Every structure is written in C-alpha cells, then in structure tokens.
Amino acid sequence: MQKPSIPKGMRDFGPIEMARRNYIFDTIRSVYALYGYQQIETPTMEQLSTLMGKYGEEGDRLLFRVLNSGDYLKGVSPEELENPQLNRLSAKLCEKGLRYDLTVPFARYVVMHRDEITLPFRRYQIQPVWRADRPQKGRYREFYQCDADVIGSTSLVNEVELLQIIDEVFRRLKLRTRILLNNRKILSGMAEVIGAADRLVDITVAIDKLDKIGQDKVNDELRSKGFDEETIARLQPLLELKGNNLDKLKELEVIFASSPTGLKGIEELRFILDRLESVELESELVVDLSLARGLSYYTGAILEVKALDASIGSISGGGRYDDLTGIFGMPGLSGVGISFGADRIYDVLEELSLFPEETSRGTELLFVNFSEQEEHYLIPLVARLRRRGLRVELYPESSKLKKQMNYANTLHIPFVALVGESERLSNxxxxxxxxxxxxxxLSEEELVVALRPE
Structure with a gap:
C-alpha cells in the first residue's frame, strides 16, 4: 500500500507546533485589540473575478484555481478542448479560486457590508492564504497571514499606529527587527525624473528584488524589459542615497523638484517619522528607497520588516491603498494595513530558541488509574481540579504502573498523582x-496550592 503524503508546500502541525503557533497568534491578537481592531473572517474561496488583476501579472499566475463542481465541461466546445487557449479555457472551467491574501477579500467584504460597518473600520483577520509558488525555506504554498487594516480614513496617524503595533508585537516576541519604510509616490517620482513615468510597474517589480539578487541582476532585468542604459544609469544614484532617514529625504527633495508626486511622498514619510520621534520604538526604522513591494494596489506608504538575527525574507509588511474598494463599485475609500507572516515568524523564533518554555506546556498532572473502583472515585475529583484551572489527565485504562509512568515521561508531564485504596479511604x-x-x-486543597503556588 502506498504511503500517504501531502502536497508540496503544505504541512501538518503537531501539538508542540500548534502550541507555539498559538503563542504567536495570541500575541498578535492581543496587540491588535489594544488598538481597537475587531476580528472578521472571510471564505477560503472567492470568485476568481474578485481575485484576478489585483496582484499584478505575477500574482495572477500564483492563484490557485478551483475546478467547477458538477459538469465542469458544460459550456466548453469540442473545438476549445482540441485547441485550448489556456486563459480562456481556465476562465470557463474555474469560476472560483483560493484566496491569495486577506486584503482583497477584506475590500470585497467592506463593499458587501457597507451598511453594517462604521467608518473608519478597523478589522483584523488571522487566516490561511494560498499561493502556487515554488516551495522553499520560509516560503510555503499554504500559510497564515495576520492582517490589520483600517479603512475609511486618509489620516497618516493610522500608519503611525500600525508601525507601533509592529514594534510592540516583536517586542513581546523578543525579536530584534528592522522596519523598512518607503512610499509609492516616491517611486512614482523616481520614474518621472528618470523619464520613465509610464513604466512604474516594471521599475518597481525589478528594484523590489534588489536585496535578493543584487544591483547587477536588477539592471539586467530592466534591460530585458527594454530600458536603455541612460535610463538605468539615472536610476542608480536614487537607490544609493546615503545618510540617516532625514538626510535621504532632504537629498531626494532636491532631485524631485520637478515632481509634485514625489514631493508628496516625501511629505508623507516626514509626517510619519516626525510623529514616531515621540514614541520609543525598539525596532530600527530605516527609509529604504529600493523598497517597492510588488502588489500593485499600494499608493502611499509601504513597509517591510526584517529579522536582524536570522536570514529569512520579510516577516511583516503592508502599506496604504487609496482606492482598493473602487474595483468593487465603492470608489474613494482609502485604507492602510499590515500583515504578519506567522509561518516565517515561527521559523525565526525556533531558529533563535525564543519560544517560552510554557508555550509547550501541556498536561500538568496525570492521575494513575489503578482499578475501576479508583477510576470511579477519581472522575469527579479530576473534574473539580479542571474547574479550578488545572490541566489534568486521568489515564483511561488500569494498565501496568510502568506503562502509565512511561506515558507521563514521554509527554513530559511534570507531576503524577497516585490514588490507591489507602488514599481513597483517607481522602x-x-x-x-x-x-x-x-x-x-496531600489533601485536594493542598494539591491545588502545590501546583498553583501563587
């Protein structure tokens, strides 16, 4: 018989892994709640029409399509099957897809529930998403995102608070991080001043890979997209500006003298940096002019977070989007959001041994089962202890004592309770x-005190 398996890029999670994952989720959830964010959930599947065209050409290729149920060939002609045009045939066979992220479904949710929500609407969402990517270290086909978005407000105070949320989450997780900050308007300004205003998407897709593949290969990619040497040369000094955050913006201000869009991006970043000066962030905050973030719906501030002590990609990111809901018939509603990559955060915390011991703590106390008579006596006792908050197990069979003790040792249960005839008679x-x-x-009360000394 063939051994069962799971698809590449998917994973099972055992009890210890789940306890650690819940530690991450609970930390993020508790910080979101401090800032007034409320939880929602959206379906695993969305209409493919909801998802297509929202993530750029590369994102569209990574969407998992779901084959129509029932007679999925209905409406497909024999000629289309014999000479298939993949995109057209796929559109007929697959009307639904697995969600690629949580932001686009959130925009759809806002439009569908516009009469039920109060603006500005702060929501958070912790759910899995799917991407048909090539699996590798830190990159999975199924992974969780932990999003927070506020929609219906153009105030940059929202960006300031979201950066504080990021800082607080990683402070609680004891993870040293660097937050990279940029603005899509600055990227638009770059495209304008190098004479390629109509090629913004090609430029951002290429320079977003700068830290992964290096300057030379980014330049090769730009050449492959038709950029001439003069245009590429004009871009280089913009990506290599030195100094602290304010120095970079000051120098950029001179370069962008003829670009109102670029100057607006500088003004927005200055606002955020100014407000954060009065807040003591533990994370390092760096203006990174090569940061582009590939998702095409961003229009303002964009950010990514890197772990300082581990070699892995972005562990959090986000940005401002001015009209995402417009594609669903509700224009002019600005929003901004962040997302934590829980799976990558898990890998970093594991690599750095930063999970607290108590996250893996399971059963505290195992009652040995000596006989049916003792079992009958123990069931209400165990129930009382559980009501008082103790994590207690009663071994289900009256097996040999050695077997029950081995069970406790294997599961690292720190205490075992022995109740035989003499204990039962003396309570x-x-x-x-x-x-x-x-x-x-011990008496029952003394047992509780012994296990809960506080």
Whole structure:
C-alpha cells in the first residue's frame, strides 16, 4: 500500500507546533485589540473575478484555481478542448479560486457590508492564504497571514499606529527587527525624473528584488524589459542615497523638484517619522528607497520588516491603498494595513530558541488509574481540579504502573498523582514530582496550592 503524503508546500502541525503557533497568534491578537481592531473572517474561496488583476501579472499566475463542481465541461466546445487557449479555457472551467491574501477579500467584504460597518473600520483577520509558488525555506504554498487594516480614513496617524503595533508585537516576541519604510509616490517620482513615468510597474517589480539578487541582476532585468542604459544609469544614484532617514529625504527633495508626486511622498514619510520621534520604538526604522513591494494596489506608504538575527525574507509588511474598494463599485475609500507572516515568524523564533518554555506546556498532572473502583472515585475529583484551572489527565485504562509512568515521561508531564485504596479511604492524594522523584501525601486543597503556588 502506498504511503500517504501531502502536497508540496503544505504541512501538518503537531501539538508542540500548534502550541507555539498559538503563542504567536495570541500575541498578535492581543496587540491588535489594544488598538481597537475587531476580528472578521472571510471564505477560503472567492470568485476568481474578485481575485484576478489585483496582484499584478505575477500574482495572477500564483492563484490557485478551483475546478467547477458538477459538469465542469458544460459550456466548453469540442473545438476549445482540441485547441485550448489556456486563459480562456481556465476562465470557463474555474469560476472560483483560493484566496491569495486577506486584503482583497477584506475590500470585497467592506463593499458587501457597507451598511453594517462604521467608518473608519478597523478589522483584523488571522487566516490561511494560498499561493502556487515554488516551495522553499520560509516560503510555503499554504500559510497564515495576520492582517490589520483600517479603512475609511486618509489620516497618516493610522500608519503611525500600525508601525507601533509592529514594534510592540516583536517586542513581546523578543525579536530584534528592522522596519523598512518607503512610499509609492516616491517611486512614482523616481520614474518621472528618470523619464520613465509610464513604466512604474516594471521599475518597481525589478528594484523590489534588489536585496535578493543584487544591483547587477536588477539592471539586467530592466534591460530585458527594454530600458536603455541612460535610463538605468539615472536610476542608480536614487537607490544609493546615503545618510540617516532625514538626510535621504532632504537629498531626494532636491532631485524631485520637478515632481509634485514625489514631493508628496516625501511629505508623507516626514509626517510619519516626525510623529514616531515621540514614541520609543525598539525596532530600527530605516527609509529604504529600493523598497517597492510588488502588489500593485499600494499608493502611499509601504513597509517591510526584517529579522536582524536570522536570514529569512520579510516577516511583516503592508502599506496604504487609496482606492482598493473602487474595483468593487465603492470608489474613494482609502485604507492602510499590515500583515504578519506567522509561518516565517515561527521559523525565526525556533531558529533563535525564543519560544517560552510554557508555550509547550501541556498536561500538568496525570492521575494513575489503578482499578475501576479508583477510576470511579477519581472522575469527579479530576473534574473539580479542571474547574479550578488545572490541566489534568486521568489515564483511561488500569494498565501496568510502568506503562502509565512511561506515558507521563514521554509527554513530559511534570507531576503524577497516585490514588490507591489507602488514599481513597483517607481522602488524600500522593503527588509525585517526575523530575526529582519526591512524593508527598496531600489533601485536594493542598494539591491545588502545590501546583498553583501563587
């Protein structure tokens, strides 16, 4: 019989992994709540028409399409099957797709529920997304995103608070990070001053790979897209500006003298940096003019977060989008959001051994099952202890004592309770510390105090 398997880029999660993942989710969820964000969920599948065209050409290629149920060949002619045009045939066979991110479904949600929500609307969402990408370290086909967005407000105070959220989450996770900050208007200004205003998408897709493939290969990609040497040469000094954040913006201001769009981007970044001066961020905040973020719907501030002590890609990102809901018939509604990559954060915390010991803590106390008579006695006792917040197991069968002790050791259960005939008659419990081997005879109340000394 063939051994079962799962698709590449997908994973199972065992109890320890789930406990650690929940530590990440709970940390993020608790910080979101501090800032007034409310939780929603959207379906796994969306109409393909909702998803297509929102992530750029590269994103469209990575969408998982779902084959229509029932007679999926209905409406497809024999000629189309014999001489298939892939895109047209795919559109007929697949009307739905797995969500690629949480932002586009959120925009669809806002439009559909516009009469039920109060603007500005702050929502967070922690759900899996799917991308038909090539699996590699830190990149999976199924992974969780932890998004927070505020929609219905153009105020840059929202960006300031989202950066504080990012800083607080990673402070709680004890992870040293660098936040990279840019603005799509600055990128538009770059395209204008080098004489390629109509080629913004090609420029941003290429320079977004700068930290991954280096300047020479970025230039090769620009050449392959038809950019001449003079235009490429004009772009280089813009990407190589030195100094602190304000120095870079000051120098850029001179270069952008003829670009109102670029100057507006500088003004927005200055606002954010100015407001954050009065807040002590633990994360390093760096204006990175090569940061582009490939998603085409961003229009203002954009950001990415890197872990300082681990070699992995972005572990968080986000940005401002001015009219995402317009594609669903509700124009002029500005929004800004961030997303934490929980799977990459997990990998970094594991690599750096930053998961607290208590995240893997399971059952605290195992009651040995000696016989049916003791089992009958223990069931209400165990129930009372659980009501008091203790994580307690009763071994389900009256097996040999060695087997039950091995079970406790294998699962790293720190205490075992022994209740035989003498304990039952005296209303006591023999508590054994599995690490030291020490045993004490305790009442039920003394047991609770022993396991909950605070």
């Amino acid at each position: 006591t419990i023999t508590l054994k510390n599995m690490a030291t081997g020490e045993q004490h005879s």
